[in-house]
Amino acid sequence: MSTIGEYFRGVRIAGLDEGVGQPDIVQSMQATPADSSLELPTGPEGPQGETGPAAALFRWEGDIADHAALSALASTLGPSQTGKAWRVASTNALAYWNGTSFDTFADAFGAHGPTGQPNQLSLGSVTTGPAGSDLQITVTGTPPTQTVNLVVPRGMKGRQGPDGPPGPIRAASDFDSTVTRTAGMVPLWNAATSKWTPVPDPSWRGPWTIVGDQRYDGGAGFAADISNSSTIPNPIATLPIPAQDTAWRPFVTGGAMLRCTSNKPAERMVLQAIISGPATIVGHGDGHGHNIFRHCTLVPSLRANAVTPGGSVGVIAAGVAATIVLQIQATASAPPYDYIRDYSHLAVWAVPVTGAPA
Numbered sequence: 001m002s003t004i005g006e007y008f009r010g011v012r013i014a015g016l017d018e019g020v021g022q023p024d025i026v027q028s029m030q031a032t033p034a035d036s037s038l039e040l041p042t043g044p045e046g047p048q049g050e051t052g053p054a055a056a057l058f059r060w061e062g063d064i065a066d067h068a069a070l071s072a073l074a075s076t077l078g079p080s081q082t083g084k085a086w087r088v089a090s091t092n093a094l095a096y097w098n099g100t101s102f103d104t105f106a107d108a109f110g111a112h113g114p115t116g117q118p119n120q121l122s123l124g125s126v127t128t129g130p131a132g133s134d135l136q137i138t139v140t141g142t143p144p145t146q147t148v149n150l151v152v153p154r155g156m157k158g159r160q161g162p163d164g165p166p167g168p169i170r171a172a173s174d175f176d177s178t179v180t181r182t183a184g185m186v187p188l189w190n191a192a193t194s195k196w197t198p199v200p201d202p203s204w205r206g207p208w209t210i211v212g213d214q215r216y217d218g219g220a221g222f223a224a225d226i227s228n229s230s231t232i233p234n235p236i237a238t239l240p241i242p243a244q245d246t247a248w249r250p251f252v253t254g255g256a257m258l259r260c261t262s263n264k265p266a267e268r269m270v271l272q273a274i275i276s277g278p279a280t281i282v283g284h285g286d287g288h289g290h291n292i293f294r295h296c297t298l299v300p301s302l303r304a305n306a307v308t309p310g311g312s313v314g315v316i317a318a319g320v321a322a323t324i325v326l327q328i329q330a331t332a333s334a335p336p337y338d339y340i341r342d343y344s345h346l347a348v349w350a351v352p353v354t355g356a357p358a
Helices: 004-009 065-073
Strands: 011-016 030-031 036-041 057-064 084-088 092-095 102-105 120-129 136-142 144-155 187-191 197-198 206-209 226-229 232-239 248-260 269-275 279-287 293-298 323-331 337-352
Touching: 004 279, 057 065, 065 084, 092 187, 120 136, 187 232, 226 232, 232 248, 232 337, 248 279, 269 293, 269 337, 279 323, 323 337
Parallel strands: 011 036, 057 084, 120 144
Antiparallel strands: 030 036, 084 092, 092 102, 136 144, 187 197, 206 337, 226 337, 232 323, 248 293, 248 337, 269 279, 269 323, 279 293
């Protein structure tokens, strides 16, 4: 037979929220040897309790192997280490140091879930939104392949900066950028296209010279002295000029010592500078018919009528090497003459031409 005390020791007490202060609330108790229950209505809310002490900081320290290692660690800890916590790797429990001992929480860590499939994000469209709007990011597609699209707000208009330096002339609207440019070119106005057009540098090039028996490139200089010769024409100097990047005409100066031994004024000796090949005369030095030595001085000369800047007389094409030959010539018959190398000199400049045949 069960006693009343045994009945009460098996009572399960349940609190019922039937509304505090409501009338006609029935309190019941049922008791049998197998099961007992006591229903009590919920009472009114009590006053707020006192503020408890602040919780210690939680300071994660990582993993520790097992409880033996944890016990060894406890001997080194004190109140100042309160809040430090470790995961015990052997049991997967959390050990929390409360200042005097460890509090262990067995269910603090769950089991590792399955390894997920890595997602591959690629950048899609990047467009500009209104100034002051929010950055918008949208992700499309399904894992493991997705695309990130961005709408980036336009920045606010900044302050006007200082005036910059002049821009390159090749960016100007009246510059002919269709012409292939090379080093050393300069712009030249082209009336036909109404544009500045790159052309080779129009400045003079040179000089290339021969002085006595010395030539600028180490080649043969002036010929040795000549006595009582009647050979006409008679070359006494050869001056090679390298190819230029533009069409040009030679500008020739210099001279040589000549005398006419016949002593006939009508039969005088002259010097001529010619372009080898076409034999175009580009320099002339007038002599005399007296039997005395005289320096026959060369001056530039184009022996042709109506030479214009755009004409072809005396023009050497771009990319073509040329040779200037200095020769002795006579005005009439070929009287005997003498020539000496002393005081002989030849200098040639390349003068670029514009509009001449290339």
